[in-house]
Amino acid sequence: MSDLHTSTEVAIERMREAILSGDLRPGEKLHQDKLAEMLGISRTPLRTALTALAQSGLVSYESNRGFYVREFSFADVAGAFQVRAELEATACRLAASNMSEAAERNLFELVEEGDRLLSSDSLPPENLVPYRRMNVCFHTAIMNLAANPWIRTFVESLHNVPLASDRVIMWRDFYVIRRSHDDHHRIARALSLGQGERAAAIMREHITFALEHLHTQLEQFPGDFLRVPTVDPRPKRARARNQNRRNTA
Template sequence: MRMSPASDRPQALADSLKTRTQSVTDELRELIVQGELKLGQHVQEMWIAERLGVSRTPVRTALNTLASEGYLVYLPNRGYFVRQFDITELMDVYEIRASLESLAARRAAERGITREQESVLMRCVEEGDRILRKGYFADDDLLPYRRMNVGIHEGIIQATGNARLAETIRQNNNLPLVSDRVILWQNFDVLKRSHDDHHRVITAIIARDVWRASAIMYEHVYYAGLALRDHLRTQDGLSLLIDPSKLAAVTADISSGDNPK
């Protein structure tokens, strides 16, 4: 049996640290996106290290990385804090998201979707119909509705066949309160209108009605931003800027195939 030379060990250790650091960065980013770390919250190295079961070294690197990505801000002699966003900034990002996902819908319609892609989208739509059919939204509807919503948006994005566009959309959406993982479930009428949009945009994509698909998706995402903006301007909604966990922001794991079957 061949033994690894001693010279290989430093490289192996370096690779292990790099992998662990990336994992910590990804987990910490998700804690911010899903609202578990509140906007403006002080993010302490020791707390994160204990929470994730790692040493402080990868945590320190992860904090620096997330600050460079705009998720955190660093204040000298005070440390790292989750970046706070005002309503104008959130709407700016929603406008970008609307433009990008509108482009995705147009590209999917231009390219045409496969029968398999159509089947996945239709199963998602049918799941949304089932959830909303009873006329109200219950707490235990949140997880399946999230899966349905993300499944539709991800399905359309994947149907473009454009990896660069998909990555750009995901980078833009990885911000608190902005992604398709956020569900403003308190307002059933908003949910109903949103799901009606799902029907219309998928119908347009299947029909290869390029500009209709693009227009519907733009309105769909931008209206979601307007609904969130209006909610944030209420007394209850203002607290979301301090504690976004009060919004139904839940994580999505598309890579695991977590779509309605």
């Protein structure tokens, strides 16, 4: 299964989950003793994990003062979308030069899978996870075709920004999803025709609009976005944490 062999790796993964899912709240102090006990490990691997997460930007750190869950402003989130739009647009431009028979087929298969999942006039809840999976695969496939490892690396790290992740998709408005998938159609077609610039333009707008839509949704349904189901909802006992929050009063 999971190739997480060491406590450190497990701790990194669990804490990432906990932070992205909101179990650990932004700004929250990460007490080493408590966290270590909570995860059932000692402070050594925990500290290592925290350092790693600090490097990847999910937690902040001050010497001799400890670790805190990093707080992201809306500007951070918006910036993440902006950069993601540029990076993935670049990926499209590059991918257009690297298309192969197989790559083309792969993209169209993903698009068709999306068609199936959206074939009714709504997205049934049981199709939500598969659709998200398809979406991730589609974007990842293009970045792989771009044959530039940095694009993937950076886009992945942008997915660690709470609201900028692929795991957050606005499921309220079916038309938006349909239109978004329409973009996928056009991108795949453009790429297969070697129209890199066109694919890039569509991709840029595809992601830019996602931000705009997120913004709208946030104003309309504020505070409804931190409890996001994870892609891999295996049981985690790291959850039993934020009970005793109020006794700070």
